[in-house]
Amino acid sequence: MLRELLRILGIYKIYEKWLENQVKDEMPRHVAIILDGNRRFAKSKGIDLNSAYEYGAKNVEKLLEWCLELKIPSLTLYCLSTENLKRRKEELEPVLNVIRSNLEKALEDERIYKEGVRINILGNKELLPSNLRELAEKVEEKTRKNEKFNLNLAIGYGGRNEILDAVKKIAKEVKAGNLKVENLNEKTFEKFLYTSSLPYPEPDLVIRTSGEERISNFLLWQTAYSELTFLDIYWPEFRKIDLLRAIRTYQRRKRKFGI
Helix, strand or coil, X not given: CHHHHHHHHCHXXXXXXXXXXXXXXXXXXXXXXXXXXXXXXXXHHCCCHHHHHHXXXXXXXXXXXXXXXXXXXXXXXXXXECCHHHCCHHHHHHHHHHXXXXXXXXXXXXXXXXXXXXXXXXXXXXXXXXXXHHHHHHHHHHCCCCCCEEEEEEEEECHXXXXXXXXXXXXXXXXXXXXCHHHCCHHHHHCCCCCCCCCCCCCCEEEEXXXXXXXXXXXXXXXXXXXXXECCCCHHHCCHHHHHXXXXXXHHCCCCCCC
């Protein structure tokens, strides 16, 4: 009720402009967001899961616009984890349907091509239903030549699985004689990760919504030195001021990279 009243009064817009002026410099090059709280949002609003995920999908569109405005060149969204795929059908189908419909929408969205948005799917596509896997590959191929902005969707993604997949690929290369064990280092290892083709594979800032304070198997290698921010707001209710506040927190921290 209070939030809606403040919105009507225009307080949020004033605060948003003030925050924008505060975060003009030193933007993160790569922001990653764990989209958490959809089911709890549905329960709190007395709506079904389909509606909750639709709200969340609309927020993704807004988030993309905000990042383009702020000139943040790379955004990664944790949409569907390997653990999520183990959920009951009635809980899994709504999120799969929303992902599918929004990938179809992206194929024809003129803004994607006007803004030079390349869509990358991070994860093990073999775990996805065949029609979703084919659609994901089609979207990747159609946007491959876009170079201004990278929108990375972690679908069927698990950090441990990613590392295991990398190890298996490396083992094959060593067995084939294409790679010597003594030449294996961090830079070489990173070439076998799902993020290897990204210009900024390591997120500067990781945001998790819903109040939970954990990484949940997300980009385990890449987030080694990321700045983490946890927000007490469900993903479908995420606002531009929440993004700006997270960026302000990031800018106020001194990154040491373990040194």
